Amino acid sequence: xxxxxxxxxxxxxxxxxxxxxxxxxxxxxxxxxxxxxxxxxxxxxxxxxxxxxxxxxxxxxxxxxxxxxxxxxxxxxxxxxxxxxxxxxxxxxxxxxxxxxxxxxxxxxxxxxxxxxxxxxxxxxxxxxxxxxxxxxxxxxxxxxxxxxxxxxxxxxxxxxxxxxxxxxxxxxxxxxxxx
Amino acid sequence: xxxxxxxxxxxxxxxxxxxxxxxxxxxxxxxxxxxxxxxxxxxxxxxxxxxxxxxxxxxxxxxxxxxxxxxxxxxxxxxxxxxxxxxxxxxxxxxxxxxxxxxxxxxxxxxxxxxxxxxxxxxxxxxxxxxxxxxxxxxxxxxxxxxxxxxxxxxxxx
Amino acid sequence: xxxxxxxxxxxxxxxxxxxxxxxxxxxxxxxxxxxxxxxxxxxxxxxxxxxxxxxxxxxxxxxxxxxxxxxxxxxxxxxxxxxxxxxxxxxxxxxxxxxxxxxxxxx
Amino acid sequence: xxxxxxxxxxxxxxxxxxxxxxxxxxxxxxxxxxxxxxxxxxxxxxxxxxxxxxxxxxxxxxxxxxxxxxxxxxxxxxxxxxxxxxxxxxxxxxxxxxxxxxxxxxxxxxxxxxxxxxxxxxxxxxxxxxxxxxxxxxxxxxxxxxxxxxxxxxxxxxxxxxxxxxxxxxxxxxxxxxxxxxxxxxxxxxxxxxxxxxxxxxxxxxxxxxxxxxxxxxxxxxxxxxxxxxxxxxxxxxxxxxxxxxxxxxxxxxxxxxxxxxxxxxxxxxxxxxxxxxxxxxxxxxxxxxxxxxxxxxxxxxxxxxxxxxxxxxxxxxxxxxxxxxxxxxxxxxxxxxxxxxxxxxxxxxxxxxxxxxxxxxxxxxxxxxxxxxxxxxxxxxxxx
Numbered sequence: 001x002x003x004x005x006x007x008x009x010x011x012x013x014x015x016x017x018x019x020x021x022x023x024x025x026x027x028x029x030x031x032x033x034x035x036x037x038x039x040x041x042x043x044x045x046x047x048x049x050x051x052x053x054x055x056x057x058x059x060x061x062x063x064x065x066x067x068x069x070x071x072x073x074x075x076x077x078x079x080x081x082x083x084x085x086x087x088x089x090x091x092x093x094x095x096x097x098x099x100x101x102x103x104x105x106x107x108x109x110x111x112x113x114x115x116x117x118x119x120x121x122x123x124x125x126x127x128x129x130x131x132x133x134x135x136x137x138x139x140x141x142x143x144x145x146x147x148x149x150x151x152x153x154x155x156x157x158x159x160x161x162x163x164x165x166x167x168x169x170x171x172x173x174x175x176x177x178x179x180x
Numbered sequence: 181x182x183x184x185x186x187x188x189x190x191x192x193x194x195x196x197x198x199x200x201x202x203x204x205x206x207x208x209x210x211x212x213x214x215x216x217x218x219x220x221x222x223x224x225x226x227x228x229x230x231x232x233x234x235x236x237x238x239x240x241x242x243x244x245x246x247x248x249x250x251x252x253x254x255x256x257x258x259x260x261x262x263x264x265x266x267x268x269x270x271x272x273x274x275x276x277x278x279x280x281x282x283x284x285x286x287x288x289x290x291x292x293x294x295x296x297x298x299x300x301x302x303x304x305x306x307x308x309x310x311x312x313x314x315x316x317x318x319x320x321x322x323x324x325x326x327x328x329x330x331x332x333x334x335x336x337x338x
Numbered sequence: 339x340x341x342x343x344x345x346x347x348x349x350x351x352x353x354x355x356x357x358x359x360x361x362x363x364x365x366x367x368x369x370x371x372x373x374x375x376x377x378x379x380x381x382x383x384x385x386x387x388x389x390x391x392x393x394x395x396x397x398x399x400x401x402x403x404x405x406x407x408x409x410x411x412x413x414x415x416x417x418x419x420x421x422x423x424x425x426x427x428x429x430x431x432x433x434x435x436x437x438x439x440x441x442x443x444x445x
Numbered sequence: 446x447x448x449x450x451x452x453x454x455x456x457x458x459x460x461x462x463x464x465x466x467x468x469x470x471x472x473x474x475x476x477x478x479x480x481x482x483x484x485x486x487x488x489x490x491x492x493x494x495x496x497x498x499x500x501x502x503x504x505x506x507x508x509x510x511x512x513x514x515x516x517x518x519x520x521x522x523x524x525x526x527x528x529x530x531x532x533x534x535x536x537x538x539x540x541x542x543x544x545x546x547x548x549x550x551x552x553x554x555x556x557x558x559x560x561x562x563x564x565x566x567x568x569x570x571x572x573x574x575x576x577x578x579x580x581x582x583x584x585x586x587x588x589x590x591x592x593x594x595x596x597x598x599x600x601x602x603x604x605x606x607x608x609x610x611x612x613x614x615x616x617x618x619x620x621x622x623x624x625x626x627x628x629x630x631x632x633x634x635x636x637x638x639x640x641x642x643x644x645x646x647x648x649x650x651x652x653x654x655x656x657x658x659x660x661x662x663x664x665x666x667x668x669x670x671x672x673x674x675x676x677x678x679x680x681x682x683x684x685x686x687x688x689x690x691x692x693x694x695x696x697x698x699x700x701x702x703x704x705x706x707x708x709x710x711x712x713x714x715x716x717x718x719x720x721x722x723x724x725x726x727x728x729x730x731x732x733x734x735x736x737x738x739x740x741x742x743x744x745x746x747x748x749x750x751x752x753x754x755x756x757x758x759x760x761x762x763x764x765x766x767x768x769x770x771x772x773x774x775x776x777x778x779x780x781x782x783x784x785x786x787x788x789x790x791x792x793x794x795x796x797x798x799x800x801x802x803x804x805x806x807x808x809x810x811x812x813x814x815x816x817x818x819x820x821x822x823x824x825x826x827x828x829x830x
């Protein structure tokens with residue numbers, strides 16, 4: 001029973017990722033990503049990482065995906081979304097990816113790691129302890145990063161800045177036309 | 181075409197029909213479509229004195245979710261295309277109350293070049309409500325007439 | 339090691355490899371910035387899944403993997419926010435989200 | 446396998462109960478709205494119109510299911526179910542009694558926040574897939590609003606989590622007690638602020654007035670559900686009123702002592718020798734009473750306050766609620782460090798806050814009676830006129 005659910009979740013995770021990679025419409029790609037993210041959260045739960053799974057849903061599904069959808073909707077003026085990269089055609093990319101995946105799986109089976117059966121249990125308290133003892137520096141750095149991110153995003157979308165840029169762009173176009 | 185016509189009026193179909201009709205008639209959400217002075221009376225009908233919501237009717241902003249359109253006022257030719265569009269956007273089953281003389285037949289503005297002489301030239305009307313403008317009680321009466329009509333509809337054996 | 343797939347670390351690692359490959363393919367072939375961001379998200383997720391798997395199946399690193407997975411999630415969120423802010427600023431200016439159209443530095 | 450079937454049946458029961466409660470709440474809301482506007486409200490179907498929601502349901506099932514020609518059909522179809530699923534999933538860890546809960550999650554309250562943010566996706570997809578500019582605007586506004594108000598709500602939750610030392614609902618309830626002095630609202634000033642933050646933010650997350658900007662009828666036609674008709678619209682409808690129950694239950698759990706019924710009886714630790722079933726039922730009823738009291742308060746707010754503008758909405762969130770939340774989440778830590786539980790100062794503060802709450806309620810009652818006397822209005826004690 002557990003295995004059946006696991007296989008279903010795994011198929012969703014990989015299938016969503018493949019949909020993102022192969023889809024020709026941007027909204028389908030975003031949906032594939034959404035499916036993949038939720039399934040990965042389920043895979044975390046299979047490995048008793050409940051806190052990480054919920055964080056995944058909260059941050060990715062509730063935050064990053066919503067931002068992505070926002071951007072898709074706001075920038076839907078450009079219709080030709082999925083033009084391929086001219087520098088990298090599909091076939092060479094496929095080759096690179098297949099070689100990478102083959103190497104990774106070969107490394108996985110030849111590494112001969114020793115694994116133990118996992119233990120199930122609540123993880124929140126231990127994560128908190130680790131964050132406030134062993135990884136306190138990282139924790140503080142992350143908080144600094146988030147502040148930088150907030151300021152950066154705010155500056156980036158400041159109205160005057162954008163308007164100025166647009167205005168200067170328009171001027172340059174006019175100049176070009178004048179030169180012609 | 182043949183199956184439902186050959187089906188006798190058995191007790192099951194009749195009862196289900198009655199149940200469905202009961203649901204439809206007690207939940208007539210109306211689209212707000214006030215055109216002229218009649219719409220003031222329509223607003224009054226929603227107010228405390230003659231509470232339209234007693235009959236389960238609630239105003240909706242969008243035609244997709246409304247079952248009833250109350251055309252309150254003078255319909256001009258310019259507005260007629262909008263009315264037709266709104267009516268076509270409404271989901272079946274849908275009903276129409278034509279409120280006031282103007283929307284019934286052009287009324288006071290019968291001779292005007294710009295007024296549609298009766299809403300029924302554009303969309304089918306279920307209940308005509310006379311008056312210029314009709315009082316809220318009259319609108320309630322017309323709603324009850326419409327409810328009676330809906331109850332007698334044979335929805336399953338159309 | 340049990341015979342259950344869901345209790346075998348290799349299955350998780352293979353899923354992670356597949357998701358990472360899909361993300362890499364997306365990043366390599368697309369021209370749209372949004373699609374590239376999606377590919378990067380997939381790759382980050384695959385690596386976070388690896389962290390969780392190793393932390394679950396190897397006792398020596400118990401719960402450290404969770405910490406790193408959370409860090410990855412936070413970093414990905416920060417990256418997405420800044421990237422999308424840049425994207426929207428570019429879009430307001432250039433009306434395009436293709437990498438080709440924004441290859442020059444002229445503002 | 447048996448376990449799975451049991452889970453399935455149990456969740457089906459929960460689903461039906463949620464749908465039933467949401468349906469009855471639509472009727473209750475219409476009646477209360479009627480009374481507040483000195484109307485009557487629906488009273489034709491059944492005794493005092495109690496079957497109104499069934500009539501609405503039957504009608505909704507019969508309505509033609511319109512999918513606009515230019516809509517993205519697949520997304521348009523699944524969006525209402527996504528929203529309803531998100532609201533339903535928030536019910537999973539909420540303890541209606543010591544044993545009446547679906548799953549005692551260790552990360553309970555965090556999970557609820559995650560599911561609340563998941564609902565946003567459904568709304569956005571629904572608004573986008575309709576291919577209607579009003580729907581799109583409604584969906585975007587809704588997403589912006591919900592994501593912004595997630596932060597004050599999370600800060601309010603954060604304070605509760607610090608106070609109780611756990612994210613598990615059972616432990617949060619057990620950290621409080623049955624009497625008002627032990628409730629988190631009146632525990633100290635910072636938890637009181639947390640309650641206000643959480644309550645206001647969850648009003649905004651539930652798209653309720655004064656924050657119903659996504660569905661503003663006078664600006665957008667009907668917001669993200671403009672193009673929906675029939676059954677799919679009913680799902681949005683049920684999700685909205687189901688959310689009401691969820692908000693009430695969350696507030697009850699986190700700030701008003703949950704279902705703790707008797708003073709010594711803490712919900713997750715039933716004392717040995719007592720009959721657990723009696724206490725379970727009493728606790729359940731007590732929980733429901735508190736929940737529906739908050740549902741009533743939310744409805745009351747809806748029919749008495751005007752709507753905010755979108756810039757005012759964002760101002761309230763980012764300029765007032767987030768800073769207040771940050772300051773008070775710092776304050777609670779300092780408070781807990783310097784003032785241990787059950788110390789003299791702690792008790793004095795608790796008693797003061799509780800009596801302030803009681804005085805507010807009594808003053809409210811006094812004002813109501815005074816105004817009634819001045820206007821010489823007739824008082825109808827019977828709600829069913």
